[in-house]
Amino acid sequence: MNGAQIPLAEGLNALMAGLILISAFGMVATRQVQGVMRFFILQSAFLAISAFLIGYSRSSIHLWALGAITIAAKVIAIPWVLKRTLPGDLYERREIDQVLNIPASLLLALLLAIAAEFLVGPLVAASTDPVVRVNLPIGLAGILIGAYSLIARREALPQLVGILAMENGAFFAGIALAPDLPLIAELAVAIDVVLIAVVIGVLTRDIKRVIGTTQAAGMTELREGPQPWH
């Protein structure tokens, strides 16, 4: 298959897929809270553009709505809400603790992306839909890399962004898999995502107020005692 045969919208969608993956790597490679947030906003914007592209090429009003919801929720509302509810020093330019250093993390993220391709590659090979072939592996890679940054980061806000980045991955796959999902379901899902951000934001603020730190590593009061499996 040479380049001329690929319709423009689908080619651009593949470009967006690459950019989404790169912003996922960016989130893993950044050490500052603000930087992680910026990469997340970028990733959400790419997701919205991809939804518009596929929506245009398939003339699907659902995907246009999804793109608009993504911009409203993830590019505008969530960063704004978090900035308002959380105290400013959570956003200061400071370094995030993490379990592995940056190069090792990037290597692991790369491995996860390759693993995602191998996991679902055989499944999508049978599909005649070129968008599914791009979106499902990249979406799964986004989920896995988000999960990694969630586990490796020991700080509330980057953990929340990790969850939202996982959600972006799921949606990117969803654009291809379920383009005609009922609008009500899409709306409900979008509201759910905003609620997740609000609830975790409120929780983070309370933890900051009561415990004084938002480092998850410091929260070890609840445990069973000297047992190997905790």
Added chain:
Amino acid sequence: MALIIAIFLPLIAALLCWLKPLRGIAWGITVFCLSLSFALAVVTCHQVLIKGRAIGLAGWFEVDGLGVLMVLLVGFVCTLAAVFAGGYMRHGSQGARRLWWFYCNYNLLVFALIVVPAFADPNLVWVGVELITLFAVLLVAFESTPSALEAAWKFSILTIMGAPISLLGFFVLYWAYRGSGGGTAETWQSLHAMAPAMSPKLLKLSFLLVFVGFGAKAGLVPMHTWLPDAHSQAPTPVCAVLSGVKTSVPLYVVLRLLSVILASPEARMGRWMVIIGLFSVGIAAFLLLQVRDYKRMFAYSTVEHMGIILTAAGFATHGSDYAAVAQMLNHSITKSLCFYAAGIVLLALGTRQIRDVHGLFRLSPFAGAALLLSALAIAGAPPFPIFLSEFSILLAGLRSGHNTAVAILAILIVVAFVAILLQVNSMVFGKPELHSTAEAIPLSCRVAVLVAALPVVVLGVFVPAPIHSLLQLAAQQLGGH
């Protein structure tokens, strides 16, 4: 119609509790609306028993036997927990000033819990399950103590992390459904009908993704670590809801999806469900031996019971399905009683540590009797209902030829039984410490305990015909052969 009102009454109650002039009577509103909702659920159940299913709004809210069973359980447990909360929150909570906020949030949680089994569209079920998690997180953090916030944080991260994974699972399910030529809207019913035509690989992939996401919410090992934290730190009425129904509702979704898999001739998952279920039972049984906090003890017992239900569903015969839904029913009514008992012990003595409680019978005969009864019932001693359902699970397993699994399950159930009774024995009997006294137990807590104990005592010796036929209907939905 009854179904729709039953679903939306908790939402209305939440709205009323939020209104300023009504904040003082938030408890009354909550108890009134939830008991009305439960009564309407009973009416819906009656319709289901006659017609096989009840339709609130076609394509949106439909319940069959399994769905209405869950709606009933949620209604029963949440109504009694609300009654219990009346006395408990006034005496046992530090955040007493924001009680209206507690009830508002509590009603929202109940709404989310009822709406999940009532939804016909699997994608909306995902939304409902996420809403359950969010409202539950806020309730766990309600006391705003450092340990409550820590528990809420671990709870939210571990369970919300599963949300995108299960969302992808539902997208894949939708894709498989469309790929099989399913033209109409996707509902549980149409999924069942189309399952034989759907790609078994995609079905398995979607089940795996949903299982990872929702298994964490149901507290299955190895994603169970949040459960004892959240279930010990939340206010006790919330613990009863969390352990009694909040874990079984995600498990209900998993079982629903498992029945879709069963309807496909090529996709097989039963063996894995048995292995994962046994793993959960095993880890929980041995953790029960060394637990030091009695609320955590009941939380681990929830992990154990979720594992038992999953194992039974994995056997995939009609007999084991019947036992699985019976176990679900029995677990919900018994575990909520356990937490009411634990709540009044906490109110009476003010400590959560097992080793600080001695001679409870002499200090407070009511609390002692409630704790002993609930511990015997949850551990599965005869003649309590859990004994019956666990016994029929073992029997159904033997009949379907899962001899090794049944042997392991039986040993683990005995370990858990011994562990729970050893712990409770040291609390209930013996001499109380010299200067310890017990606080009085509020009336509403006593009422909740007595009402909750009623089905636990009765169902062990006598299962009324309507409940039996409801369980039969529910077991048919699980699709075992």
